Amino acid sequence: MTETNDMNDGWSTHSSHWGAFSARWDGRALEVEPDAGDPAPSPILENFTDALRHKARIERPMVRQSWLDKTGAERTFDGAFVELPWDEALDLLAAELSRVHAGYGAAAIFGGSYGWASAGRFHHAQSQIHRFLNVAFGGYVRSVNSYSAGASAVILPHVLGSFEALSRRNVTWEQVSEHTDTVLAFGGMALKNSMVASGGISRHVERDAMQKAAQRGTRFYCISPLRDDLPEQASATWLPIRVGTDVALMLGLAHSLVAENLHDRDFLARYCTGYEIFERYLQGLDDGQPKHAGWASGITGMAAAEIVALARQAARGRTLVTVSHSLQRAQYGEQPVWMGAVLAAMLGQIGLPGGGYNYALGALGHTGRQVNAVPIPTMPQGRNGVEEFIPVARISDMLLHPGQPFEYNGRTLRYPDIKLVYWAGGNPFHHHQDINRLRRAFNVPQTIVVHETAWTASARFADIVLPATMTLERDDIGAAATDPRLIAMRKVAPPVGEARDDFEIFAALARRLGVEQAYTEGRDSRQWLEHLYETTRAALEAKGWDAPAFDEFWRRGELALPSEPDDGGLLRAFRDDPDAHKLPTPSGLIEIFSSTIASFDYADCPGHPTWLPATDQPTPRHSLTLIANQPATRLHSQLDFGRYSQSSKIAGREVVRLNPADAQSRGIVAGDIVRIFNDRGACLAAAAISDAAAAGVIHLPTGAWYDPLPDGGDRPLCVHGNPNVLTRDIGTSRLAQGCTGQVTVVECEKYAGPIPPIRAFDPSAPVKRRRVTPSPADGDGAATERRQA
Ligand SMILES: Nc1nc2c(c(=O)[nH]1)N[C@H]1C(S)=C(S)[C@@H](COP(=O)(O)OP(=O)(O)OC[C@H]3O[C@@H](n4cnc5c(=O)[nH]c(N)nc54)[C@H](O)[C@@H]3O)O[C@H]1N2
Ligand SMILES: Nc1nc2c(c(=O)[nH]1)N[C@H]1C(S)=C(S)[C@@H](COP(=O)(O)OP(=O)(O)OC[C@H]3O[C@@H](n4cnc5c(=O)[nH]c(N)nc54)[C@H](O)[C@@H]3O)O[C@H]1N2
Ligand SMILES: [Mo]
16 A cells, blocks of 8 residues: 555655654655644654664564573573574464463463554554454453553442543533633643543644633633643643642532532432431541541641632532542542542532533543544454453562452452563553562563564563564554544555564464464455444445545545534433433442442542542652653653654753752752662652742653663662652552552652763664574474565
8 A cells, every 4th residue: 555655745644642644754764744634733743753763673573592592591671682583483482372371371371461552543552462362362361441540440430430421521622611610620631641642633622722711711720749730821720739639638628618508419419329428527527537628738738728719719610620640540549539529529510511520631632522423443352261350550469479369349359370471562661660570570471572663671671572563664544532533544664674563473473373364364454454444434424424435535544533412421411310311330320438339348448538648658768759740752651762752851861850949958950960769769860940840749751761770780770760660569459459650759869970871772782693493383384484585
């Protein structure tokens, strides 16, 4: 299909998680133009411009030498790799997969493979790896929930029934700009975050919607340690309460509503269950502590009078409570999610246009939008017959404690005994907490396989590293259920080195394992695209919409998809008739008290929202609260070597923001290289001083590639600025076991030592080339492969 490159002077339409665009490649330089219809394109697009042939790209299959030689040596980030021809690498991997499967079963293979990979619907690495493991071995140990919403994905179904209805099919940006008087944005709604939507986003509407609302008179409150968590256009009032004290503020607001009789008793009686039990807690009838504004003030640092005034303001007009993902990516993260819903229920506006509760509005570009009226292309993953799973952020626990019990959502489960870890499309040494612990955990399995586009820390730590094409090097279809465009993602450039599509890699492995037909269903990539497109086309045709044949769609480059009406979804229907449209909770109502959760008897997640202070609090040794949030200049760790991400660094190092007072008391000035540390680890970063960070808060976003000093012992210094060397690897609670990476406590000092170079983007150089004798389990795979090459 690459012949289409020649149309439009070589410009090809394409798409990414951070926007639709066109690109043109002349063999050396890549030009990128955002989609003409996008009102606020993301500058992250610029990261593509120098990515294709960057030295960090992986060009050929590589195998860890100590693994090949079976020396039993510990894995390191600096270990030697042997470059192998594709056929040998695939023979070796097929044999290893067969060995592990035959010896230990599918439940010894961890294929959770969490991660964002790239936007196309067919070359979606997670779908491909899951499908492959299902077809080849009948399944694999999977992971459930996400790093994004680990706690809320479990608590919200208990409380409101549907995560989707609360987050993605709820209040729209249009409603906010037309109806909302007050927005209480817990964790803010930063534009840097809504730039991103998995699958793609062709229209960035958030900035203009907030501006329109503010111009009409909507009052935005940015309840967050960072002032820029709401855009200038929202003209917000910044309330930098102490980090992690949101539940106390919400309780103080709730108490103030009751004290002034401003809560909506009718709503609570008709639509909710358990308010009376919660009110006993609010009034302190059992613990002797009323959760009044004065109490909340002592915890949050916000004046009691301001809390009372904010409660009155919230009760006055149309009020929307939003709680960002970040609040629940912390110990006891279930509580702010639940309490935000209870606060909104007390205000009585759930289900009204522009009012009530929208979990995670603005955390991603999926929220606040109308959902498409037709299905988008989706790669079928097959059936996973393995029962064992982990909540996604329990990966280190699983590897370090095989066979041990753990609790999750009312059940006691056991960690499986994993022999082989297979990852495609994610970067655990970016995304997981306490990297020094993760390194120990990743030394447990016998074999680690990674498909990657670039030499990430996860690739460096693997045994078998297979070079994957990046999105610009293949044809695909871009689409998200909340975006009104289907995008023809045309191949822009040939693959780097010998990189192959994940699909091609798995097809070649499937051939060796005798399941090629089941995996490919006899289709090549082009035929799969046509096949997946057909579902959408047929649905468009059935609705009487423009439904061109695939070739015509491909020629045009994009296709409009109709949206469902902005009808308020499940919550509006529930409000209109709670008997006909029960919520999918045990009571059919909003559960302010959950007898299900209460029956689990978890002290870390009781039967109603409760103020539970995090167990790691600032101390004289570690007196700063670290915010390790999403980066503004890239998606997670992706293309950290790209131009835009690099342009934000200081002398190549990630930037950490400190409040002027905290910088001054430590003798730190702008541009200084600082060491940030706690008992788990340490990293370097370059200091920026800004009063947009609250006092006592230190802000180091995620995504700088992990760059440990070689021979740095158990807890090597990361010289580049990856905050996950500092974060805690504990679950949110026994209920959800979600990720708690957003906050922890650290100390920071000016770095005195000689400043080490950044090596994160240097490729792993091969040590030598040599022949590997395939084992008998390989069949004639190698021969087939060689004939094709
Ligand atoms: N401390 C802390 N940690 C966090 C968070 C936090 O707030 N604080 N946030 C968490 C959250 S919400 C998330 S979602 C995670 C994100 O964690 P990840 O999703 O793991 O992060 P990415 O950097 O997006 O990793 C995707 C990887 O896929 C690779 N890739 C891209 N395209 C392809 C492809 O076609 N094939 C293959 N094989 N690979 C490809 C990219 O090169 C990249 O390395 O991080 C989590 N970690
Ligand atoms: N540019 C860009 N956008 C992204 C991503 C990215 O990597 N880059 N990742 C995407 C993904 S996968 C996800 S899941 C979403 C994540 O969405 P979020 O988790 O909501 O995003 P974060 O930026 O991690 O956090 C938002 C803000 O919450 C504030 N915050 C932290 N702790 C607290 C607290 O205890 N109380 C209060 N009130 N505020 C707090 C921080 O100041 C932080 O800036 O972002 C998405 N958007
Ligand atoms: Mo996420």
